[in-house]
Amino acid sequence: MARIVPQREGGATAISMPATRKKRVFTLTPYLFILPHLTLFALFFGYPFFSGLYVSLHQYNYLRPEANKFIGLDNYINLFTPGTNQFRNFWNSMGNTVQFVIYSVPVLIVIPLLLAVLLNSKVKFVNVFRAIYFAPWVLSVAVTSLIWWWIFQSQGGLINSYLRVVGIDPPRWLATLPSAWVAIVVATVWWTMGFNMIILLAALQDIAKDLYEAATVDGATKIQMFFRITIPMLQPVLVFIITISIIASFNLFGQPFFMTQGGPVQGSGDRGTEPVMYQIYREGFERNNQGSASAMSFVVAVIMVIISYVNFRVFRQRD
Amino acid sequence: MAVKAAAPASTAVGRRVGIGRKTLELILLYTLLVVIAMIILLPLAWMFVTSIKPKNELFTRDPQWWPNNPTLDNYQAILNNPTTPIFTWFINSFVIAAITTVLVLAIDALAAYAYARLEFAGRDKLFALLLATLFLPGLMFVVPNFLTINALGLLNSFPGAILPGLGGVFGVFFLRQFFQTIPKELEEAAFIDGANTFQTFSKIVLPLTKPALATLGIITFLASWNDFLWPLLILKDRAIQTLPVGLRSLQGAYTSEYGLMMAGAVIAAVPVLVIYILSQRFIVASAISSGVKG
Numbered sequence A: 001m002a003r004i005v006p007q008r009e010g011g012a013t014a015i016s017m018p019a020t021r022k023k024r025v026f027t028l029t030p031y032l033f034i035l036p037h038l039t040l041f042a043l044f045f046g047y048p049f050f051s052g053l054y055v056s057l058h059q060y061n062y063l064r065p066e067a068n069k070f071i072g073l074d075n076y077i078n079l080f081t082p083g084t085n086q087f088r089n090f091w092n093s094m095g096n097t098v099q100f101v102i103y104s105v106p107v108l109i110v111i112p113l114l115l116a117v118l119l120n121s122k123v124k125f126v127n128v129f130r131a132i133y134f135a136p137w138v139l140s141v142a143v144t145s146l147i148w149w150w151i152f153q154s155q156g157g158l159i160n161s162y163l164r165v166v167g168i169d170p171p172r173w174l175a176t177l178p179s180a181w182v183a184i185v186v187a188t189v190w191w192t193m194g195f196n197m198i199i200l201l202a203a204l205q206d207i208a209k210d211l212y213e214a215a216t217v218d219g220a221t222k223i224q225m226f227f228r229i230t231i232p233m234l235q236p237v238l239v240f241i242i243t244i245s246i247i248a249s250f251n252l253f254g255q256p257f258f259m260t261q262g263g264p265v266q267g268s269g270d271r272g273t274e275p276v277m278y279q280i281y282r283e284g285f286e287r288n289n290q291g292s293a294s295a296m297s298f299v300v301a302v303i304m305v306i307i308s309y310v311n312f313r314v315f316r317q318r319d
Numbered sequence B: 001m002a003v004k005a006a007a008p009a010s011t012a013v014g015r016r017v018g019i020g021r022k023t024l025e026l027i028l029l030y031t032l033l034v035v036i037a038m039i040i041l042l043p044l045a046w047m048f049v050t051s052i053k054p055k056n057e058l059f060t061r062d063p064q065w066w067p068n069n070p071t072l073d074n075y076q077a078i079l080n081n082p083t084t085p086i087f088t089w090f091i092n093s094f095v096i097a098a099i100t101t102v103l104v105l106a107i108d109a110l111a112a113y114a115y116a117r118l119e120f121a122g123r124d125k126l127f128a129l130l131l132a133t134l135f136l137p138g139l140m141f142v143v144p145n146f147l148t149i150n151a152l153g154l155l156n157s158f159p160g161a162i163l164p165g166l167g168g169v170f171g172v173f174f175l176r177q178f179f180q181t182i183p184k185e186l187e188e189a190a191f192i193d194g195a196n197t198f199q200t201f202s203k204i205v206l207p208l209t210k211p212a213l214a215t216l217g218i219i220t221f222l223a224s225w226n227d228f229l230w231p232l233l234i235l236k237d238r239a240i241q242t243l244p245v246g247l248r249s250l251q252g253a254y255t256s257e258y259g260l261m262m263a264g265a266v267i268a269a270v271p272v273l274v275i276y277i278l279s280q281r282f283i284v285a286s287a288i289s290s291g292v293k294g
Helices: A018-025 A028-055 A074-079 A085-119 A126-138 A141-151 A156-168 A178-206 A207-215 A222-248 A254-259 A276-286 A290-318 B002-009 B015-051 B073-079 B084-119 B123-133 B139-151 B156-168 B168-180 B183-194 B199-208 B211-227 B229-234 B243-254 B257-279 B281-293
Strands: none
Touching: A018 B281, A028 A290, A028 B002, A028 B084, A028 B123, A028 B139, A028 B156, A074 A085, A074 A290, A085 A126, A085 A178, A085 A222, A085 A254, A085 A276, A126 B002, A126 B257, A126 B281, A141 A178, A141 A254, A141 B243, A156 A207, A178 A222, A178 A254, A178 B281, A207 A222, A207 B229, A222 A290, A222 B199, A254 B229, A254 B243, A254 B257, A276 B139, A276 B183, A290 B139, B002 B183, B015 B257, B073 B084, B084 B123, B084 B156, B084 B168, B084 B199, B084 B211, B084 B229, B084 B243, B084 B257, B123 B168, B139 B156, B156 B229, B168 B211, B168 B229, B168 B281, B183 B199, B183 B229, B211 B257, B211 B281, B243 B257, B257 B281
């Protein structure tokens, strides 16, 4: 990893030290290379870590800066004090987020795994099918959510039209629970399963073929081979996929924003499909309470980091 | 090609019954593959079909997969409506995605080369610090970055929409890996010939990294084109919004005008689908490499 130094006198970088002394030379060049990125990184990834903490200790509204004031840990205390609006909204949305993680992650593992196994067959045109299965991943959350919002409409929606043809009295998908979650999970799975599928497919292709050949000689069935060879060999990748799927599902925002607007509103006033990211958006930018929204962000971030950490511990132990 | 490879498996022993079974398995497999492909493509087809339906054909008793009177009225209606300036949104999305892509490539390539090849005090510690932020949830940066953009007076502007994304670490990490695979001898030779660090970087290293730059460029463009939450917060005026944010305005501006909304969705979807069809290899490769990073 030695820095490359001009070998002859009068090199264009004006460094003409003997090669043996090159490590002593200070040159500005590397710093100029990293400067543009490091500046933007510091401003938008380093500084916000601290300014976010600072804001979370204040009653803060960017539209009325004169009223901003230091309130210590009050924003955090509110989040953990039953009876406050923040407590109710935050933990309701937290509960919704956990529900969504529980509904979506298993589906986002099982379906991509089955698709990857199918696409791992040595037949013609698998690349075409792989391309088709992956395609929805390139769309925006806006397009995805609008399409499924329309498909799940009670009136004129594709799914209910077919259900009526079959003679089933269809639910009002987006306006009732738990069917609103079904709609959101279906849209999410359609949109993102291709990503998990591609990673699992790459891992499948890395499994040594002679394992299967040996098992075939021993008379193992395909089902046996799937559970005794494929799954164990995929385990590290599966843990990784589960981790990133949990994190992605924790960040749920656009789908309910377009499809349900966080509703349906329950009798208690709680919003049925409002995940925590949506709650942070409303607290910070609809109710203009950026201090409280920052506190919520930090609590969620800590929870997410803990989840990732636990997952990777599991990953390391079994590796 | 692959079918031939499978052929030897049906050996003489199993040939009498084996070939029949193999063929049957193959037919089953293809049927399954095709059915799944159709299920995945149906929502896109429905989006497109809805967008060319006249309003009176939207709510039929049985779903109609082709309108009796196909029409472009929905497209004309949203294109000619000043409250839903979809053409402007398209241009805004394109300009923001293009500028973001060019700047990310330039900034990240410079930094990645330094972290991969140049020697300076604290290099590896600094890079480890950058990497660590990849594991931090993005949502914790949203509120403070919004306040920073506001303090800089950049709310409601393209720079406000573009700047925070340029500090991201993924591109630096991604390109650094490729720079490390280039044989050092090439750069040393360039130095001997009198090239300075920047010349070596731009004339020798960059041309060798074109596939990686293309991959990063495509995913950066797609991510920017599709980004929703950040432009939703920053771009308040309709005239400077991007397509995904505009689609929300479109959804709010009409009730039950699903033809119009699907026309808007088609306009937002077609460019990325075209890019995807043209550069599928790069996109799939980048998905794998971004997945393997963990």
